Amino acid sequence: KAGVTQTPRYLIKTRGQQVTLSCSPISGHRSVSWYQQTPGQGLQFLFEYFSETQRNKGNFPGRFSGRQFSNSRSEMNVSTLELGDSALYLCASRPRQETYEQYFGPGTRLTVT
Amino acid sequence: AQTVTQSQPEMSVQEAETVTLSCTYDTSESDYYLFWYKQPPSRQMILVIRQEAYKQQNATENRFSVNFQKAAKSFSLKISDSQLGDAAMYFCAYRGDILTGGGNKLTFGTGTQLKVEL
Secondary structure, eight states, X not given: OOOOEEEOSEEEEOTTOOEEEEEEOOXXXXXXXXXXXXXXXXXXXXXXXXXXEEEXXXXXXXXXXXXXXXXXXXXXXXXXXXXGGOEEEEEEEESSTTOOOOEEOOOEEEEEO | OOEEEOOOSEEEEXXXXXXEEOOEEEOSOSSEXXXXXXXXXXXXXXXXXXXXXXXXXXXXXXXXXEEEETTTTXXXXXXXXXXGGGOEEXXXXXXXXXXXXXXXXXXXXXXXXXXXXX
């Protein structure tokens, strides 16, 4: 079974632009979570989607948004990029919302210049 | 809010030796889950071991075992017979009980960089 895939793997954007990152969960997994990893703040939870509904949200500004499609694929969008948004964005999926084990993707490395 | 603390930014171990990584956490919940994740240079997060708080028995997975002390809110990871492939950043993580509103989010510690030396 294929693992969690994230596209693109690397991305360079300019301050003020917006960006969309994609995550395809493991086949059959319905829950997708997003995390931001930076050297300064470490790993921080962004949000979780299950059955196309946002179930949980971390403490991030409204510039960070996401959605989930009927095939469980998820996208996250960051508008008006700031230098501090440079990070590794990790996506994780799980079969059901109550399952405790998450499977992580390889991440998307976003650099904002 | 829950917090997870890893007080060892770096640790070194000789190949074939044993090393213990420390983790403490703070929570007011009675039921929760604790995890150790490994992040090698490839940046792929890999689940190493998990522990349910309601279980008194410490979890083990081959060469990896934990020492879970619920009252002390301590959750250390022991790696036996260390191998070169164990070199990675190790993160301790907490997840609350979804039924009590803890949700599915993982709260991570700051990580411990483990170096394995020949």
